[in-house]
Amino acid sequence: MDLPVINASPAASSGGCDSHSCGSTGDQLSHLPEHIRAKVHNHPCYSEQAHHYFARMHVAVAPACNIQCHYCNRKYDCSNESRPGVVSEVLTPAQAVKKVMAVAANIPQMTVLGIAGPGDPLANPERTFATFRELSEKAPDIKLCVSTNGLSLPESVEELCKHNIDHVTITINCVDPDVGAKIYPWVFWNNKRVTGREAAEILIAQQQKGLEMLTARGILVKVNSVMIPGINDEHLAEVSKVVKAKGAFLHNVMPLIAEPEHGTFYGLMGQPGPTHEELQKLQDACAGDMNMMRHCRQCRADAVGMLGEDRGQEFTLDKIEDMEIDYPAAMVKRAEVHAQIARELEIKEQAKSAKLELVSIQSQKKPEARPVLMAVATKGGGVINEHFGHASEFLIYEATGIDVRFIGHRKTTPYCEGGDTCGDGESALDRTIRELSGCEVVLCSKVGYEPWGPLEAAGIQPNGEHAMEAIEDAVAAVYEEMRAAGKLDVKPVVQRKAA
Amino acid sequence: MxxxxxxxxxxxxxxxxxxxxxxxxxxxPHFLIDADKCTECIGDFLDAQCASICPIEGAILTELGEPINPPGSLTGISLELLAKYQAAVEATYQAALAAKSA
Known part of the structure; x- marks a missing residue:
């Protein structure tokens, strides 16, 4: 079934619902033990640094689900939508293996294959494990991971260990059944559909048991939580504490995506998602207890490419059918590319630590200046290399007198493609300006004359002078310019209210 | 049965x-049940298994043609909201069709 997207009404789109901001401290992995860092250093979903260089893909082999979440609509399938659980083409395990090898040969930066849906991978154990089994034989240089709601996790742990899957993500939205009853209308358990509080109780018990079993076996566990304002927002700090105590190594708090046109319970009930500010505040609060992840892009269950991009259309079934893949040759090329990236990262790391020393000397001389948010347009590689008008997302950095910190990303419609895709009233430029609220500078490789004025009027200074420079260096340089010009002594220009 | x-x-x-x-x-275009083999799970389970895991309201019918999971029973979405959503989907679909043929 192929449903068209309904244009969001202005009322719905002006809320915070389409907030996609995540964020992470610059060295989110630095406190981890060496053996864990070695496992995640080239995993784009776990390492903020890696996500600038390495790519991931999901294969949609798992259509069945054993629970219902109020933010999910099982009928939905649209290739224009990017959110979890949405997928265009369900694959057989054989098709999935072929697709993974085709992508790995053509995108050598692809290090990770995940199974994440569109249902729950562990509710489709035969299809999921057949895919893993064949891939671990045929493509041993690809990391395998799986994402689950946790209901069938305890009974799957043994099988997971067999396939050498060292990363598992569990979506845990609550540890209190009263909260859970507002998120999950039912679970399928012991041959029965169970509803209400009892359903949440079963799900929570299974998730916690599965988490304990995995960490006891040394499998890395990341916990995803969907932040649902008024339902579990205040509860998630507690979730963070509990899962950290049980050994989860990373917590990823994601914003609820709920729009009426998605046909979900929350979407139709008008349940708002969090604003950029609310999400960041909660992530900061949880960060006290737990290593937070802020660069998550909430990918589709069939996403292909770098985080934030989707090259799935290049690898549809009919296209991979015609591809001849010489995997042994591809593996050699992949190893070279990975080694090259590793060298680049090492050089960067050295330059960074040298600079840190310098900054710490300089910052002693300078008075405390206010922090500034800057938006950056990038295609990857850790440099400013995207035109303002072509960017479908902006990375957000916070500069202070002490350092530059990545705090998240915001999606938008590329301004140059705006017009015809964005129907009702608000132009693509208006939407981008609204999404960039709070930022004082936007750094890109180029920015046209037309958006320049409206950006300035909104208090966002366009800047194309740092094209191809490393993001952190450029942000630090612009911050320094602002300081020298006395712009940090005054409060930011009041931003124009979005039309 | x-x-x-x-x-x-x-x-x-x-x-x-x-x-x-x-x-x-x-x-x-979709899964089917072989009427000769189906026992509605009587003797095996208390509830028909297919209807107990099916996420789509109205997709599985009894022998009398009645939905085992009527609208609203699984998602909690009221009939009124559901009708509104379906009307909006239909309107967009028709608009897309019209735009295509224009």
Whole structure:
């Protein structure tokens, strides 16, 4: 079934619902033990640094689900939508293996294959494990991971260990059944559909048991939580504490995506998602207890490419059918590319630590200046290399007198493609300006004359002078310019209210 | 005595492995139940298994043609809201069709 997207009404789109901001401290992995860092250093979903260089893909082999979440609509399938659980083409395990090898040969930066849906991978154990089994034989240089709601996790742990899957993500939205009853209308358990509080109780018990079993076996566990304002927002700090105590190594708090046109319970009930500010505040609060992840892009269950991009259309079934893949040759090329990236990262790391020393000397001389948010347009590689008008997302950095910190990303419609895709009233430029609220500078490789004025009027200074420079260096340089010009002594220009 | 899967099925496979009689099979455009094999799970389970995991309201009917999971029973979305959503989807679909043929 192929449903068209309904244009969001202005009322719905002006809320915070389409907030996609995540964020992470610059060295989110630095406190981890060496053996864990070695496992995640080239995993784009776990390492903020890696996500600038390495790519991931999901294969949609798992259509069945054993629970219902109020933010999910099982009928939905649209290739224009990017959110979890949405997928265009369900694959057989054989098709999935072929697709993974085709992508790995053509995108050598692809290090990770995940199974994440569109249902729950562990509710489709035969299809999921057949895919893993064949891939671990045929493509041993690809990391395998799986994402689950946790209901069938305890009974799957043994099988997971067999396939050498060292990363598992569990979506845990609550540890209190009263909260859970507002998120999950039912679970399928012991041959029965169970509803209400009892359903949440079963799900929570299974998730916690599965988490304990995995960490006891040394499998890395990341916990995803969907932040649902008024339902579990205040509860998630507690979730963070509990899962950290049980050994989860990373917590990823994601914003609820709920729009009426998605046909979900929350979407139709008008349940708002969090604003950029609310999400960041909660992530900061949880960060006290737990290593937070802020660069998550909430990918589709069939996403292909770098985080934030989707090259799935290049690898549809009919296209991979015609591809001849010489995997042994591809593996050699992949190893070279990975080694090259590793060298680049090492050089960067050295330059960074040298600079840190310098900054710490300089910052002693300078008075405390206010922090500034800057938006950056990038295609990857850790440099400013995207035109303002072509960017479908902006990375957000916070500069202070002490350092530059990545705090998240915001999606938008590329301004140059705006017009015809964005129907009702608000132009693509208006939407981008609204999404960039709070930022004082936007750094890109180029920015046209037309958006320049409206950006300035909104208090966002366009800047194309740092094209191809490393993001952190450029942000630090612009911050320094602002300081020298006395712009940090005054409060930011009041931003124009979005039309 | 047999249940029936109708066109609102989204082909999610969830029911197929649960059937104690292997009465459910993949077909185009959607899964079907072999009426000769279906026992409605009587003697095996308290509830019909396919209807207990199916996420789509109205997709599985009793022998009398009544939905085992009527609208609103699984998602909690009221009939009124559901009708509004379906009207909006239909309107957009028709608009897209009109734009295509124009």
């Amino acid at each position: 047999a249940l029936e899967i109708i066109e609102s099925c989204v082909n999610c496979y969830a029911c197929e492995p649960l059937c104690p009689n292997q009465a459910i099979y993949q077909a185009s």
